Amino acid sequence: MALGVLFYCVSLLVVSVECCVPKSIQAQVPVEIKPGYIISQVPVVQCQIKGRQVTSSDGHFAVQSDGTIVAVGDTTVTAQGKTFLLRGEDKSGRRWRMEVHLSPEPDQGRIQVPWRNRFAQTGVERAPSKILRRTKRRWSPLPFSIREEDVPPFPKDVELVGSDSSVNFTVFYEIRGQGVTMVPLNLFSVNRDSGMVRVHYRVDREQYPKFVFQAHVFDRRSGIETDLPLDITVLVEDINDNAPTFSGPLNFSVFEHCRDGTQIGEVMSTDRDQENTLHTKVRYSLLSGGEFFTIGPNNGQILAKSSSLDRETQVIHPVIVEIRDMDGAPKGLFNTATAMITLKDINDNPPTFRQTSYKTTVQENKADVLILRIPVDDKDEEKTPNWNAKFVINQGNENGNFRIDTDHKTNEGLLYVIKPLDYERAHAVKLMISAQNEAPLVDPKATWLSVPVDVNVVDVDEGPEFTTPNLVIRVKENTPNGTLLSTYTALDPETNSNKGIKYYTVSDPGSWISVGETTGELRVANTIDRESPLVTNGAYTIKVKAVDSSQKTGNGTVTLLIEDVNDNVPKIVPGTDMSLCEGDKGHMGSVVIKAEDSDLSPYSAPFHFTLPEGNDGKWRLTNIKNESAVLQQVVDMSRGVYQVPVRVTDLQDKGGVQVLNVRVCGCVAGECVAARSSSSVGIWGVLAMLLAFLLLLLLCLLFVFYCTTKADKIYLDDSSGGMLLKSNTEAPGEEVKSANLQMFSDTVDSSLKSPGLMGMMDQSKGVSSAPGQLFSQNSVTLRESMYQTKNRQDFYAAQNGASDFYANNTLMKQSQASSTLSALHTWKTNGLYLDKKVGYLVGVSEERYAGDTVRAYGYEGEGSPAGSVGCCSDFGDQDNLDFLDSLGSKFKTLANICTEKK
Structure with a gap:
C-alpha cells in the first residue's frame, strides 16, 4: 500500500516538495532481514532530491544515491513492526522527512531480493491490503557515483553489490576491469563477503569521467560462478576545479565613428568541467574600456557603446575581458585577457592647404613647364584612398593652359603650363584649385577645400x-x-x-x-x-x-x-586587251568592260557605254551599270583578235572612243587556252626543265666514263681472258714488271720502230683509228706469232734474242695480213697504250736489260714464299716453272697475263 501511494504521488508531480515526497510509506518484509535487502525507493529523480544527502534514523537501513532504501545490517522485525525516519533536502535546499513502517510478511518462505538491476526483469504487484510486493531479480545495482577529487581519508565506501544467488549459495564477490585490473589500477576494490565497493584514492573527472568494470560472484565451496557477470558503471561527479579559458582570437577591428550597438567581435571560451552545469556556465564582463564598448554576459559579443570612436585620436583600444564560471558567482573560477580593438579609417578628414593662397610666375610662350608645388595635409591613414590627394582646377583654366597632377610620394599638387601663355593678351591668370581625395567624404555635408593661385605672365620679345x-x-x-x-x-x-x-x-x-x-x-x-x-x-x-x-x-x-573640275575622261581598266571564250552550242561569248574616272561626282560615274556608228554589227553592249557593261558577240566568230571600238563618256558626256583588242579563243574551265599556254612557266614546269637538264648532264657523264674506261682496257690474249688495267691502289709492290712483260713491251716497241713497218705506216697516213681502240682482227696475227710457240723454252729463247728478230718476224707475219694499212695503224695505237699501261720494268737506263739490278718493292706484311722475283731469279732456270705455283695470288694473276695457258 505504501509503495502504491508512493507511485501515485510520483505520477502526480507538483511543484511542492511535500506533495512530491510522501510523508510515510509501508512495506512488508521478512522477519529476518539480511544486508542487501531492498525495502522500497524514494523518488529522488522526480522530486529533485539529493540522494546522497538522505539520512536514516535507523543505522540498519540506508538510502542509495538513486533513492533505493536498502538494509545494511542484520535486523529483526517483530510482529508489532518497525518504524524509522528518512530525512533530506531537495535541489533548492528545502528539507523533507518521510516515515517508513515495516511489518512482517505473513509468508516467511519468500526469497529475499537484495538489489534492483536495470538489466534484469523487474515487476511490482499490489496486494489487496496495498502492501508492496516484489518479484525475484538477479543483480541489483544501478550506476554508482563517486566524487571528483574527493578528500581523504581513503578508502571510502561506494555501494553494495549483491546477487540473488546468495540465497542459495554461500558466495563471495570479485571485481575486474577499468580501475581495478586496468589503468588506473587498484582504484576500486570489493569486500569479498559483503559486496561493498570501495574507492582508494582521488580521481580527476576530466581524465576519467566514468569507470566500467565487471562484478563476479562465486560459490565459496566449489569456486564456481553462481551468476552471470554484471557490468558496473561508476560515474565521477564533477566539481568546479577548472577555470574557463579563452579559445578564440582576441584581435578585432571596426570602422571609426561606427553606430552604437555595432558588433565588433565575439570572445570565445571553453571549460573542462562537466557540460550543461554551473561549472561550465561562463559569464563575460569587461574590466576596462567600458566607456566605448560593452560585452554580452552570456555570448561574449563585444559591441560599440558610443559613436565617438575616432581613429585620429586613438587607433588601438586595449580592453580587459573577464570570463567566470558558475554563471559569474563570486566563488566561480575565472580568467582574464586583453582584447585589442583596432579602429579602421574612414574618410572623415579632407585635405587641408598649408597656405591660404599661392603665387607663381611663368614666361610667355613657355609650355610643359612645372610652375608650382602645392603641399597638403590629411589626418587619415597614409597611402590609402582616404589620404591620397587629387587636385582640380575649378576656375581660370578655360583655355586649357594648365594641368595639375599629384606627386604620389609627397601627396603634393604639381601645377604645369601645357599651353603657352600670351603676355599681350593677359598679364596674369587667377586660378582656383581644390584638393580632394580618391575616396569620397563620409559626411555628405562636408566639402572639399580650395585655395587661390595667382600666375603672373612675364613678357619676352617674341617673333611675328x-x-x-x-x-x-x-x-x-x-x-x-x-x-x-x-x-x-x-x-x-x-x-x-x-x-x-x-x-x-x-x-x-x-x-x-x-x-x-x-x-x-x-x-x-x-x-x-x-x-x-x-x-x-x-x-x-x-x-x-x-x-x-x-x-x-x-x-x-x-x-x-x-x-574638282571635269578634267579627266573615263578610261577602260585594266587595259584594252581582253580575252573572250568562244560560244558553245548557240551561246554567244561575252566579256565585262569596266571604266574609271579620277574626277568626282558629278564629273564621273555613272558612265555611258555605246558602240559608235559604223560598227560592223558583230557586237553589242548589254547590262550597262554605273561603271561597267557587258560586251557580247552577236554572231559566231572564229578564233583570233578583233578590234572593237567602244565609246565611254561620264555624266557630263565627256569622253571618247576607245578601241578594245578582243581575243576570241577556246576555253577550258573558263580559262582561255591560248592565254594559258602563253602564261609564264609555273614552278612545276621549272622543276621539270631542271630534271631534264640533270638527266642530260648525267647521260653525258656516263658517255665520258664509258669512253675513258673503254680506252684503258687492252686485251692481250683471247685464251687468257685477262687485261691490263690501271692499278693505283698500292705502292710499287703492285706494279712489279717481270722480265716477261718487259720483253713483250720491247718487242712491240722494236716492231713499231723497224724500217719496213715505219715505211708502211708512212704510206698509211690517210688511215685513222680512234684512240683507245682495242686490238682489231688484223692484230691477231701478231699475237699468234708471239704466243703459238710449241714450248716455253722457245718462248724464252725468243725473248733473249734481239728486238730485230721480233721486228722481222712481225713484218713477215704482218705481210700475210689481208688489211696491211689497218694493221699498221692498229699496231701503232696499241703500242702507245701498251707503253702507257705496262711501261718498262727496268726504266730507261744504259743497261736496258739489266734485270738483276736492285729494286724497291712495297712491303706486304710477310716474306714471299717464292723468294726474289727479280730478273735474275726469273731467268735463272728457264726450264723449271714450278716456282709459279708457289707465288701469291697477286703474282699468279700476273703470271696468267704473261704466259700462255695450255
Missing part, C-alpha cells in the same frame, strides 16, 4: 604672329598661273604692326603657290591638280614663315581646299 595660325583657301584645280588667292600677313605682337616683316615659303611640295616676300600675297605658280598624289582628301598644305627685323620668326599654315 600670323593673323590666323591656319589659313584655309578654296580654289579650283587648273586655276591659271598668277591668280591671286589671298594675302597671308603677320603682326609683331610687341608693336602690333607688320612693318619690316618678310614672308617665305617653308614647305610647298608641288611648288604650286608663290608667296610675296613683302606683301604676303599667295598666287598660283603652277598647275593645281586635285588628282595629284600630293593632295590628301582634296586638301593641299603649305608652310609659311614670317621674319621680322630682329630675325625672329613666326610660322603659319595655308591649306588649299581644291575643288
